[in-house]
Amino acid sequence: MTQLVPDVPADVLPEEKQKKTRTLSRGALVRRRFRRNRLAMVGVGILAVLLVGAYVLPYFLKFSYTDNDWNALGTAPDATHWFGTNHPGVDMLALTMRGLQKSLVIGLIGGPLTTLIAALVGASAGYFGGWIDRILMWVLELMLVVPSFLLLALIAPRLAGGTWLYFVVLLSAFGWMITARVVRSMTQTLKDREYVLAARYMGVNPLVIIFRHILPNVASILIVDATIQVGAVVLSESGLSYFGFGIQAPDISLGTLIADGQPDATTSPWMFFFPAGFLVLMGLCVAFIGDGLRDAFDPTAAGAKAVVKSIKRAKGPIAGSPAQDVVSNTARAEEGLAS
Amino acid sequence: MTTPASSLLASDAVLAVRDLRVSFPSEAGLVQAVRGIDFSLRRGETLALVGESGSGKSVTATSVLGLLPEGAQVSGSVRLEGRELLHLSDGEMSKIRGKEMGMVFQDPLSALTPVFSIGTQLVEALQVHQDLNDKAARARALELLDLVGIPDPKRRIDAFPHEFSGGMRQRAVIAMAIANDPKVIIADEPTTALDVTIQAQVLEVLKKAQEVTGAAILMITHDLGVVAGMADRVQVMYAGRPVESGLADDVFYTPHMPYTIGLLSAVPRMDEGGEKKALTPLEGNPPSMVSLPQGCPFAARCPIAVDVCREVEPELKASADGLLSACHRSTEIGDSVPREEMFPTPDVPAHDRSPRESRPAVLKVDGLIKHFPLMKGSVFKRRVGTVRAVDGLDFDIREGETFALVGESGCGKTTTLLQILELPKAQAGSVVVLGKETKSLNGKGRRELRRDMQVVFQDPMASLDSRMPIGDILAEPMKTHGWSKDRIAARVPELLSLVGLLPEHAERYPTEFSGGQRQRIGIARALALDPKLIVLDEPVSALDVSIQAGVINLLDELKVKLGLSYLFVAHDLSVIRHIADRVAVMYLGRIVELGDADSVFGQPSHPYTQALLSAVPLPDPRKERERRRILLTGDLPSPADVPSGCRFRTRCPKIGGLSAADAERCHTEDPAVQALGADHTAACHYAAALEVV
Structure with a gap:
């Protein structure tokens, strides 16, 4: 503490300075911390493979998802049909890849979009209070009371002509309410914190405060929520598809595939378990990434911290004693805190 | 411990602690919170355990009471009138706690159950340990409340804790502590949460309680002033061990351990006014209790450390008459090594200033009033009263001046600050900042004014966004006021070195810093835009004494270097005596006395x-x-x-x-x-x- 500058040997400063000509901002630091999380990087990797696979693999397949192989109706996986075929003789691999294309996009856009709406509405209501809060909460309660499935079913046919991306927006528009309530109450406790006050007295724009101070501090719940929403959106899309809205035949999504395969799950498991397996894999990857993001945003996260230290130590031999000095300094600072 | 120690330990000790060691397992390793402490308490005696946060004083108290969390490893001995307490079961300890040993904790609000009345809780405390019928217990409870100075106890006995003020609650807690005529009262920071006037009352009550019951008091505190007034004997703790122990006078006037000397010289003194002198900071931090360095734990911060200090940890041994000190050089201190000037005192930059009248006013407050309506009813709200938080305030701050606002909690100082910082449009009275009337400003003018007026908050933990690296925290005000990226990148390291931190700290998160360092970061953020006026809301009250001195010196230095003016709000009058040029004393929303610090x-x-x-x-x-x-x-x-x-x-x-x-x-x-x-x-x-x- 106190005058650290004179404490440090004179030769340390120049070296440290040239090493870090410019300091990293929060965005860069979060990216760096995220990249250190191995499980999250595995999640990103698998997700990338899934995306590439879903879009590229169909070009190299013998069968398209619209072709019927009349010689193989409902056959188990073999050399020609790796994932087997369904009752009309369509190749399950081609179907799964096509379904994955749609579901990946729906899930990865819809999940975060739901959370974004929840975060914006919740944080604005909580931060501004007064009339804004009252109006937003009134809308929110209305949305909670009216059965969303009914509304979706009513609106969906009107949008039949448009692109299926409308459905993603619609699905998000009906899934944000509960999270928004939680975010609102968290914001109400955060808005009187001194760092928010400090920003206000600096003259920072309220919306900037929400994005810079409030949302990062509720990031944990937002990220967990987004992770869950990805799965939820994929499944509710399939629910709609089941009723004939959403993705329509001959187009296909993982949801419809799972719904179709469900009755045969015990007799012809390949029709159910391949699409279901991909959905689980997708959910798992998203969860890993979510965990990584949460740790990257949270400076107290044990995982990210331990990695920080090991990296610093790894630098030790290169930079010599100064780097170690920095490490011990950190430990001391933490000690002061613990008291 | 060695022989000199045992000579002090009289056989008539009520409470005797021998070689008490406590450690907690943690993620990082074993935290050695207490590493061998000895003391004994005689009837009617007050022993103070003094030390900064993390020195193990509270852990000592909790282990004496047998209230340590599970998993804590305790060794040594704690004897109450010869009976070993350490290995008693919780059930057996419950019979002793509250009967033989009374407790007074820091936070009087959480020490009382909110759902029972004060009387019920007192009666319960009595009936648990004594065979009293309801009537007798109630009579005794009334007697106790009267003893601790609660006015009109007959009526107040049925009040609930929330109806009591902080000082009254602490009195009630003391009443409970002495209810069963305990042998020992353990008071853990009993007045830290209270205002000075209330603190004085509560300390008087504690003294009176001691006289009536003849109990020994084990007092745990960081406030050296309270120690000086209360304690017969003092034990100074550092890094889990006592480093100096003896009669209060010896410890205060002839300490033989550099830590005690440093601690005493770091305290701002209210009785030393006149010419301004920098405080003597105690550089550095206490060591980590997980991996203690070899040798004396204080060696890294000690100005007179020699080689042996870094190799062998000194034992507590007699250094002067009746005084025990843990220092290799204790015999030299006060002899060949003088106590004065042991810790280097930084020079205060010279103030050369023109007379007050000729300097421009930075802030002028005229007839400021802030009333809050008291509303009742859920559907139709009607006004049933007015809270006169600020009720007509006039003062002005000239350039280069530190103006302090003093008062007890609830006197309206925080409301005054918020009124000045918010720059509200509708308010009674006028606030003129740098010659601009805040009421008449438009949006742009307000933003510009915000640039010239910055704030430093009390709690260094809460005032920095824990999710943002320091660099971003410091850049925020500059970004808001449209500085270019290059200019910000150049300014951040400059700011960090201005407040005594390293430029590469910019990449770290606030959690990695200690309280004093965070407060420095808070100050650096306030300085980012070269403001004229800084509003300081209790900037040092959350810091330990040794760290507080460094921050106060920094503030003093920056004021001269950058030509700043401060509006300083604090309840610690010693700090204000040290830093302020002019002082205003507030009472119930009004200034009752105002003038230059020396006159007031x-x-x-x-x-x-x-x-x-x-x-x-x-x-x-x-x-x-x-x-x-x-x-x-x-x-x-x-x-x-x-x-x-x-x-x-x-x-x-x-x-x-x-x-x-x-x-x-x-x-x-x-x-x-x-x-x-x-x-x-x-x-x-x-x-x-x-x-x-």
């Missing part, structure tokens, strides 16, 4: 100022014994129900000595501000200077 502290003329100053404990046992306290009765009245005439009359110590006609004037006429000197005013009908420090 030297010749306080308003009875409230006198009481406030006399309540501040001095870290000087002899002076403490000689001082006469002006004890205020009762608590601050509610600002929703301001007394007629003079607001202070309900607690005024002077009004009793007035004739009926004179006193009548206090009841009916609101005293106007009257000038007492060149720069000294007070709002009292019968203002008269009195030396109290």
Whole structure:
């Protein structure tokens, strides 16, 4: 503490300075911390493979998802049909890849979009209070009371002509309410914190405060929520598809595939378990990434911290004693805190 | 411990602790919270354990009470009248706690159950340990409440804790602690959460309780002033071990351990005014309790450390008559090594300033009023009263000046600050910042004004966004005011070195810094835009003494270097005595006394100022014994129900000595501000200077 500058040997400063000509901002630091999380990087990797696979693999397949192989109706996986075929003789691999294309996009856009709406509405209501809060909460309660499935079913046919991306927006528009309530109450406790006050007295724009101070501090719940929403959106899309809205035949999504395969799950498991397996894999990857993001945003996260230290130590031999000095300094600072 | 130690330990000790060691397993390793402490307490004696946060003093108290969390590893011995306590079961300890040993904790709010009345809790405390019927227990409870000075105990006994003020609650807790005539009272920071005037009252009650019960008090505190006034013997703790132990006078006047010397010299003294002198900071941090360095744990911060200090940890041994010190060089200290100037005191930059009248006013507050309506009803709200938080405030701050606002909690100082910082459009009275009337400003003008006026908050933990790296935190004000990226990138390292941190700290998160370092970051953020006025809201009250000195010096230095003006709000009068040029004392939303620091502290003329100053404990046992306290009765009245005439009359110590006609004037006429000197005013009908420090 106190005058650290004179404490440090004179030769340390120049070296440290040239090493870090410019300091990293929060965005860069979060990216760096995220990249250190191995499980999250595995999640990103698998997700990338899934995306590439879903879009590229169909070009190299013998069968398209619209072709019927009349010689193989409902056959188990073999050399020609790796994932087997369904009752009309369509190749399950081609179907799964096509379904994955749609579901990946729906899930990865819809999940975060739901959370974004929840975060914006919740944080604005909580931060501004007064009339804004009252109006937003009134809308929110209305949305909670009216059965969303009914509304979706009513609106969906009107949008039949448009692109299926409308459905993603619609699905998000009906899934944000509960999270928004939680975010609102968290914001109400955060808005009187001194760092928010400090920003206000600096003259920072309220919306900037929400994005810079409030949302990062509720990031944990937002990220967990987004992770869950990805799965939820994929499944509710399939629910709609089941009723004939959403993705329509001959187009296909993982949801419809799972719904179709469900009755045969015990007799012809390949029709159910391949699409279901991909959905689980997708959910798992998203969860890993979510965990990584949460740790990257949270400076107290044990995982990210331990990695920080090991990296610093790894630098030790290169930079010599100064780097170690920095490490011990950190430990001391933490000690002061613990008291 | 060695023989000299045992010579002190009289056989008539009520509580004897021998070689107590406590450690907790943690993620990082074993935390050695207490590493061998010995002490004994005789009847009617007060022993103070002093130390900074993390020195193991509270852990010592909890282990004596047998309240350590599970998983803690304890060894050594704790004997209460010869009976070993350490290995007793929780059930057996429960029979001792509250009966043989009374407890007074820091936070009186959480020490009482909110859903039971004070009386019920007291009666329960009595009946658990004594065979009393309800009637007798209640009678005894009334007696106890009367003893601790709760007015009208017959009525108050059925009140709930939330109906009591902080000071009253602490009195009730003391009543519970002494309910069963304990042998030992353990008081863990009993007055830290209270205002000075209330602190003085509670300490008096504690002394009285000790007289009545003849109990020994084990007092745990970080406030050296409280120690000087209360303790017979003092034990200074550092890194889980006692480093100095002896009679209070010896420890305060002839310490033989550099840590004690450093601690004493780092405290700002209210009795030392006059010419400005920098405080002596104690550089560095206490060591980590997980991996203690070899040798003396204080060696890294010690200015007189020699090679042996870094190799062998010194034992606690006799250094002078009756004084035990843990230092290899303890015999040299006070002899060949002088105590004064042991810790280097930085030079204060010279103030050369023109007379006050010729300097421009940075902030001018005129008749500022902030009333909050009290509403009732859920559907149709109606106004049932007014909280007069700030009720007509006038003061001005000139360039290069530190203006301090002092008062007890609830007097309206925070509201005043917020009123100035918010720059509200609609308010009664005027706030003029740098010559601009805040009411008439448009959006752009307000933003520009915000650039010139910055704030540093009390809690260094809460005032920095824990999710942002330091670099971003410092860049925020500059980004807001449209600085270019390159300019910000150049400014951040400059700011960090200005407040004594390293430029590469910019990449770290606030959690990696200690309290003092964070407060420095908070100050750096306030300085980012080269402001003219900085509003400091209790900037050092959350810091340990040794760290506080460094931050105060920094503030003093920056003021001269950058030509800043400070509006300083604090409740610690010693800090204010040290840093302020002018002082305003607030009571119930009004300034009752205002003037330059020397006049207000030297010749306080308003009875409230006198009481406030006399309540501040001095870290000087002899002076403490000689001082006469002006004890205020009762608590601050509610600002929703301001007394007629003079607001202070309900607690005024002077009004009793007035004739009926004179006193009548206090009841009916609101005293106007009257000038007492060149720069000294007070709002009292019968203002008269009195030396109290």
